[in-house]
Amino acid sequence: MIRSWFAVSAVAIGTFSVVTSEMVPVGLLPVIGADLGAAEGTTGLTVTVPGLVAALGAPAVAVLIGRWDRRHVLCALMALLAAANLLSALAPALPLLLAARVLVGLCIGGFWTIAAGLGARLVPERSAGLATSLVFSGIAAASVLGVPAGTLVGQFAGWRAAFLAVGVLALVVLAALLVLLPPLPGGGSVRLTGARRLRIPLVVTMLLVPGHFAAYTYVRPLLEQRSGVAADSISVLLLVYGVAGICGTFLAGALTRRSARGTVLGLSALIAAVLALLVLFGAGQPAAIGLLVLWGLGYGGVSVSLQTWLHTVAPDMPETGSALFTAAFNLAIALGALAGGTVLDGLGPVAVLVLGCALTALAALVSANPTRESRSAARESRSGARESRSAVG
CATH class of the missing domain: 1.20.1250.20 (MFS general substrate transporter like domains)
Structure with a gap:
């Protein structure tokens, strides 16, 4: 039972890292734009692109994963998120940064497709509401802690350090998911019947x-x-x-x-x-x-x-x-x-x-x-x- 709640907490920290990755450029747009020689409005695409890719990618990922073990899928997505943030930190120009942000969008769509309903699978039915709340608390926590912390790191160490820090967090979450999540067999591909x-x-x-x-x-x-x-x-x-x-x-x-x-x-x-x-x-x-x-x-x-x-x-x-x-x-x-x-x-x-x-x-x-x-x-x-x-x- 205790291990189940640790698993739910790991997924919640995963949602925290996903949302932080999506929104961390918000407080760094002027600095990113100045460094990469792009207008602030154009640099805002680093926020817009992941959201749109997530909207398109969520159903696509759900179809592709079929009966794959959801534990393996979540871990793969978290590894991809870490790589995407590392690529963002190394991007020498805005087009390459946006390409890395496309990968972030795929991670957002795929991770949420699985994680949003995962709390109810990890704990007894009577605790499903609390577990789901804990998973979703990562959204608000990212706004309260993740984005301001990323902005602070960017102000003192540069915007690339902020992306690197979020990438390291994703690696920590990956390790926690590997250790704490039980096997989560898939129920088959997404179906629109019903x-x-x-x-x-x-x-x-x-x-x-x-x-x-x-x-x-x-x-x-x-x-x-x-x-x-x-x-x-x-x-x-x-x-x-x-x-x-x-x-x-x-x-x-x-x-x-x-x-x-x-x-x-x-x-x-x-x-x-x-x-x-x-x-x-x-x-x-x-x-x-x-x-x-x-x-x-x-x-x-x-x-x-x-x-x-x-x-x-x-x-x-x-x-x-x-x-x-x-x-x-x-x-x-x-x-x-x-x-x-x-x-x-x-x-x-x-x-x-x-x-x-x-x-x-x-x-x-x-x-x-x-x-x-x-x-x-x-x-x-x-x-x-x-x-x-x-x-x-």
């Missing part, structure tokens, strides 16, 4: 996640221009936001035991309400800071509750759900950030909040409308879950 059951959760994902990122991607100009928050206070506020997000991850993990769909509904409504209140009262610093913390608490639970909802409606096809979820999630991030930037440039920060509020409120409405299809999926989930867990052995 994937219609996943439609409603995926639609909600494509509304809720873009709604969040349309506003959150531009939270710094929102806080500085509208709320009057000093620039040197932004990093502290985002740290507090990240800590609230970690708390939200575990709180949502506990709530999903009662109702995953209900938890998604509540989180969607909470984020929509926060964005609406920011429109009304966000010009005042105390209100903006308090609402930012509440926003972090709400969004911190989104990933784990959506993933649990997908598993609830289709427990017999966990990797299909994880692959489609990973693809939808990464695509949603890109679309949300793009839409938010367009609205910000054209209409200003308040319009960005209105856009985010509208999308997240629509996600809540869709979540609140259980169709005949979702009710029948809930009935199927009970028998499917038993079959799935017995297949794991």
Whole structure:
């Protein structure tokens, strides 16, 4: 039992390393651009490319791995992640750096396809929610610790050292996975038969996640221009936001035991309400800071509750759900950030909040409308879950 939780922790640190690898250039774009002779906007492709590759690569990886032992696949992906970060550190020009970032995107898509539903395979069923929350806590922890730490290393030792450090972390995770993970036989290739059951959760994902990122991607100009928050206070506020997000991850993990769909509904409504209140009262610093913390608490639970909802409606096809979820999630991030930037440039920060509020409120409405299809999926989930867990052995 204790070894199982060590295995879950190793997977959680793996998600931490994957997300940190994806986002570490965010705080280093000016330095990377100056060193490689590229404009800052062009250098931003080092963040965009992995997300898009992950969205396309997740279903492809899920199809290719078939019945391969998932332990071997996860270890191979972590080894590739270490190599990709090493290549990034050595890249003499931006095109080669972007090629290395393509490899990072493949690792993100493949790792999440397997890891997102792995907590339930490693521990008893009664602890599946907590294990899944722990795996997803790596996302928030990367925002709170990984990205700022990478930025700090880059400031003192150069951006190449930051990529090298993340690569070393990936090697440490690889060693932990090799030692702690049990054999995890695959259940066969991804199949789309029955994937219609996943439609409603995926639609909600494509509304809720873009709604969040349309506003959150531009939270710094929102806080500085509208709320009057000093620039040197932004990093502290985002740290507090990240800590609230970690708390939200575990709180949502506990709530999903009662109702995953209900938890998604509540989180969607909470984020929509926060964005609406920011429109009304966000010009005042105390209100903006308090609402930012509440926003972090709400969004911190989104990933784990959506993933649990997908598993609830289709427990017999966990990797299909994880692959489609990973693809939808990464695509949603890109679309949300793009839409938010367009609205910000054209209409200003308040319009960005209105856009985010509208999308997240629509996600809540869709979540609140259980169709005949979702009710029948809930009935199927009970028998499917038993079959799935017995297949794991």
